[in-house]
Amino acid sequence: MKRKNLAALTAAFAVAVTMTAGCAAVPEKNGDNDNYEISDELLVTPEEKPDLTPPEVEKPETPDEQPKPKTIPYISVTTNNVNIRSGAGTGYAVLGTAEKSTLYACLGEENGWYITKYKNKTVYISKKYCVIVDMQKAGDEVEAVIAEGTRFMGVPYVYGAVRLHDGKGNKLKGFSSNAFDCSSLMQYMYYYGADTLLDVTTRTQVKQGKTVAKSDLKRGDLMFFTNATRKDKVGIERIGHVAMYLGDNWILHTASDYAKIEQISSTRWGYYIQSQRMI
Numbered sequence: 001m002k003r004k005n006l007a008a009l010t011a012a013f014a015v016a017v018t019m020t021a022g023c024a025a026v027p028e029k030n031g032d033n034d035n036y037e038i039s040d041e042l043l044v045t046p047e048e049k050p051d052l053t054p055p056e057v058e059k060p061e062t063p064d065e066q067p068k069p070k071t072i073p074y075i076s077v078t079t080n081n082v083n084i085r086s087g088a089g090t091g092y093a094v095l096g097t098a099e100k101s102t103l104y105a106c107l108g109e110e111n112g113w114y115i116t117k118y119k120n121k122t123v124y125i126s127k128k129y130c131v132i133v134d135m136q137k138a139g140d141e142v143e144a145v146i147a148e149g150t151r152f153m154g155v156p157y158v159y160g161a162v163r164l165h166d167g168k169g170n171k172l173k174g175f176s177s178n179a180f181d182c183s184s185l186m187q188y189m190y191y192y193g194a195d196t197l198l199d200v201t202t203r204t205q206v207k208q209g210k211t212v213a214k215s216d217l218k219r220g221d222l223m224f225f226t227n228a229t230r231k232d233k234v235g236i237e238r239i240g241h242v243a244m245y246l247g248d249n250w251i252l253h254t255a256s257d258y259a260k261i262e263q264i265s266s267t268r269w270g271y272y273i274q275s276q277r278m279i
Contacts, residue, residue, distance in 0.1 A: 071134040072143070073106040074261070075114045075125060082129045084154070086121075088113035095123055096154050103133060103250065103261035105150035117151040120177060135219070135247045141279055142220035145193030149244065149252045153261070155180055157254045164188045167199040182242045185254050186222060189244070194279050202242045209276040217275055219247045225271040239273060 082098040083090075088110040096118060098104070104116040104125065113124040137143060158179035164187055165171050180188070183202045190196040199205050206224045217223070226233075227240035243253030243264075252261045 070137040072137050074103040074133045074135065075106045075116055075130045076103055076133045077101065077125070077130055079129055082125060084118050084123045084125055085113075086123060088115075088124045092124070095119070095121065098125060098129075099260065101262065102153075104153055105147070106132060116153075118154045120151050120155070135250070138219040141194050145189050145196075145220060145279070146244065146246065146252065148189040148193040149185065149259070150261070152177065152180065152185065152259045155254070155259045157181060157257055157259070163200050164191055165197070167197060167204070169197055180254050180259060182254055185259060186242055186244065190278060196278055198278070202239045203236045205242060206236060206239055206274065206276060209278040212275050212277050214272070214275065217245050218277070219245065220279070221245045221275045221277050223251065223275045224273050225268060226273055227271060231271065241271070245275070 077098040077100055080097075080100040083094045084096045084098055085092040086095055087093075104114075104118070106114055106116065107122075108115040109127065110124070112127050114127055114130055116123055116125060138146075155177070156179055159181050161179045161181045161184045162174040162176065163172055163184045164175050167187075169191075177188070183198075183200065183205055186205065187198040187200065190198050198208060202224060205222065209222070212218070212221055221244070223243050223245050224239050225241040225243070226238040230238050230240040241253070241255060243251040243255075245251055246261065249264050250261055251264055252259075254260070
């Protein structure tokens with residue numbers, strides 16, 4: 001069967017070669033009738049030439065600008081002794097005063113007043129004495145930890161304040177959110193913000209998490225410092241303070257007066273030891 005097919009194909013090919021030898025004949029349509037004549041030349045008009053130009057591939061549009069990173073707004077106080085009030089107006093009770101160049105979480109605005117948190121209460125600060133500072137947003141878990149801390153701006157610093165828990169999650173009697181020292185504030189923030197257990201002092205917290213270089217500091221990292229009374233000690237005994245880094249040289253902490261967000265001073269940078277990333 002295969003040989004028979006091959007012979008038939010060979011015969012057909014020979015006939016085709018004989019018929020076309022010596023010319024390139026094609027039918028030419030004459031007007032609108034169905035009569036065709038044999039031409040001595042292969043006539044192809046420009047309109048009949050095949051278009052061999054590769055089709056254009058539509059390129060995806062490139063956005064003019066890259067997506068901007070998400071930011072978190074903070075209220076920056078521009079003068080000292082700005083009243084913090086219980087409502088949006090001068091007729092409301094004064095609950096405290098804001099210090100120049102400190103930051104507060106911006107939770108909205110109402111009738112010319114910014115809404116924020118102070119000593120775990122919703123309060124208001126006049127927009128006349130504030131500007132907005134934007135910081136680049138971190139991951140949701142880190143932001144939840146920071147949000148826990150911003151609720152307690154203005155809470156007094158108390159050395160050796162009772163911790164929320166013993167470092168293993170067991171709640172301690174006598175704890176109050178009306179008093180924090182630096183390490184107890186960080187412990188509280190991580191417990192409620194990220195369900196993470198920090199130990200009870202700066203000298204034990206510094207052993208937790210992952211050590212990060214100063215050049216690699218990120219929002220949410222804990223920064224550990226020495227202080228005037230511990231700077232001459234050795235090892236972890238030098239450590240006497242902890243703060244949370246927020247970015248752009250801002251830290252959230254409490255030290256000697258009350259919980260606040262402020263810039264890292266040159267003096268404090270001189271006391272810097274190391275940083276730990278907890279989550």
